[in-house]
Amino acid sequence: MGKPRRAANRSSAPQVQRARPRPARRARAARARGVLLLSGFAPFGGERSNPSWEVAARLDGREIGRLVVKAVKLPVSSPRAVRAIAAAIRRWRPRAVLGLGQAGGRPAISLEKVAINLVERRAGRESDGGVAGTPVVRGAPDALFARLPLRAILRALERHGIPAALSLSAGAYVCNSVMYATLHALRARPQAVAGFIHLPYAARQAVRHRQAPSMTLELMTAAVEAAAAEIARAITAHA
Ligand code: PCA
Numbered sequence: 001m002g003k004p005r006r007a008a009n010r011s012s013a014p015q016v017q018r019a020r021p022r023p024a025r026r027a028r029a030a031r032a033r034g035v036l037l038l039s040g041f042a043p044f045g046g047e048r049s050n051p052s053w054e055v056a057a058r059l060d061g062r063e064i065g066r067l068v069v070k071a072v073k074l075p076v077s078s079p080r081a082v083r084a085i086a087a088a089i090r091r092w093r094p095r096a097v098l099g100l101g102q103a104g105g106r107p108a109i110s111l112e113k114v115a116i117n118l119v120e121r122r123a124g125r126e127s128d129g130g131v132a133g134t135p136v137v138r139g140a141p142d143a144l145f146a147r148l149p150l151r152a153i154l155r156a157l158e159r160h161g162i163p164a165a166l167s168l169s170a171g172a173y174v175c176n177s178v179m180y181a182t183l184h185a186l187r188a189r190p191q192a193v194a195g196f197i198h199l200p201y202a203a204r205q206a207v208r209h210r211q212a213p214s215m216t217l218e219l220m221t222a223a224v225e226a227a228a229a230e231i232a233r234a235i236t237a238h239a
Pocket of ligand 1: 041044050052076100101102103170171172173174175176
C-alpha cells in the first residue's frame with residue numbers, strides 16, 4: 001500500500017523534493033554559515049614566497065565546520081595592510097578572522113596571544129612604509145589579547161603531531177599591526193573570534209637558510225586547518 005504512494009511522489013519529484021527539507025532547519029543552517037577571513041602576506045625580506053599566503057590560498061573557499069574560508073593577501077607595509085584588513089572585515093563581516101604571517105627562524109607554529117599598539121621597523125629590515133615608533137591605531141589601548149580558543153588549538157596541534165607553541169609577542173612589525181588592527185576593528189563585536197598565527201620558514205625557503213628550522217607547506221596547511229576547525233567548533237558551541 002505504501003509503495004504506489006512513494007512511486008507517485010518520485011514521479012512529481014521536483015516539487016515534492018523541494019517541499020521536503022524542513023525550512024526552519026535550513027534557515028538555521030544558512031544563518032550559522034559564516035566567513036572565516038584568512039589573511040596571508042606577500043613575500044618580503046628577499047624571499048620569493050611567503051608560506052602565510054601559500055597556506056591561505058590553499059584553504060581559500062574551503063568549508064571548515066560551518067565556516068567558509070575567504071583568503072585575502074596583504075602587502076608587507078603596516079599602513080597599507082591595516083587598511084586592507086579593515087576593508088576586508090567591512091566587506092565580508094566575518095565570524096572569525098585569522099591572520100597568518102611568516103616568522104622565519106621560529107621553530108614551531110606560533111599562536112600569538114598579544115598584539116601591541118606599536119609599529120617599529122625591525123633593525124636591518126627594509127622600510128615597511130610605516131613610520132617607526134608610532135601607534136597602529138592612535139588613542140587606542142596599548143595592547144589587545146587574541147580572541148581565539150588558544151588552548152584548544154594547541155591541544156589539537158599536539159594531537160596532529162605538529163610542533164606549536166603559545167607566543168607572547170607578535171613583534172612590532174606588519175604582522176603585529178594586522179593583528180592589532182583586526183582586534184580593534186572587531187572591538188564592538190565581542191562574539192567575533194580573531195587572532196594571529198606565525199609560521200616558520202617553509203622547507204623550500206630553508207634551502208637558503210640552512211641553520212633555520214622549517215616545515216613543509218603541507219604540515220603548515222594542516223595546522224591552520226586544525227586551528228580553523230577549533231575556531232568553528234568554538235563558534236558553534238557559543239551560537
Ligand atoms: N611576517 C612579517 C610581516 C609579513 C610576514 O609574513 C611580520 O612578522 O611582521
